[in-house]
Amino acid sequence: MVATEESCERRVLAALRRIVHAIDLHSRRLLAQCEVTAPQLVCLHMLAAEGALTSRALAQRVHVNPSTLVGILDRLESKQLVCRRRDPRDRRSAFVELTRAGAAFIAKAPSPLQSALADRLRGLSRKDQRRLAESLEEVVGLMQAQALDGMPVLAPLRFSRLRRPTA
Amino acid sequence: MVATEESCERRVLAALRRIVHAIDLHSRRLLAQCEVTAPQLVCLHMLAAEGALTSRALAQRVHVNPSTLVGILDRLESKQLVCRRRDPRDRRSAFVELTRAGAAFIAKAPSPLQSALADRLRGLSRKDQRRLAESLEEVVGLMQAQALDGMPVLAPLRFSRLRRPTA
């Protein structure tokens, strides 16, 4: 009665749902600890890395819809961590920038990643890190495949077992 | 200037965000096609598999907060796909059940999983399916680890590499 293909689908589904759940819980924990949620933190990190960006560019880089970003930036702005500045050359655009306080904050803010996952990741060899990243990226690719229209056949998917990191 | 640990962390983070994104997009597509979102579909499938459940039990099984479930069930109920029935023995509890229409609906509803991913998954060998499921479950384990307090040791991380489908 051990389930077979169909239950693998269920397991994958359950795992994805639990990933969503874990991300959300982590975000709420961050909010309680640092006054900032995970999406907010992701934006701050991106701004720290790239400097001032337009809303549009930032939205693309953090994989969020521009309309979603508005609320996130509103909250960051109300905390004085970022500021929006109209581009004088093209007044449709708004540059988003870290404030002094925002830069100071991000300099010692935690990773937006669950710390256990981040720690664990750092404990792996470079190669294993890459493989984990690649695995997740492949899952992303599979999930997105359907978004593209006629998306025909995908090439055979091959797994190779990875050395287990010594516990 | 390739990669290093730090950028792997970024890649993992980006992949997780994109997974959330893909799930959301898929859910909206489902809503447009079937009048039902992914979380709603997950609940229907669970009820089909398990029969009547209390709200609490259903929430646990689909990995959702009970308060979240209320809204989901409200919408399903308004579509006449489920009904809530007070337990006569303990009137605090409410059993949730598929209606006739709900059962008919779920019999031909799509998988809550992105269909490309589901198709792909079915195309794999049993063993590879298991490995993919296990990989994701490991990630879940790592992400949740921190939720538990002193969570010391983590189970060995065993992930598989998915080879990219030839573009």
Place this chain on the structure above:
DNA sequence: CTCAAATCATTTGACTTGAAATCATTTGAG
């Protein structure tokens, strides 16, 4: 130049999400 089309940000609307507070009911200690 002029006005329609394009572009950028935002608003609006629907949904999901969890925590905390609330309400109804049951259970259990005294």
Place this chain on the structure above:
DNA sequence: CTCAAATGATTTCAAGTCAAATGATTTGAG
């Protein structure tokens, strides 16, 4: 038995999410 504690569902609140509509501004065709 009685009333406080526990339990199950729900409400309320704050956040995130996207699509579609809107508003402001710029660009480009004529």
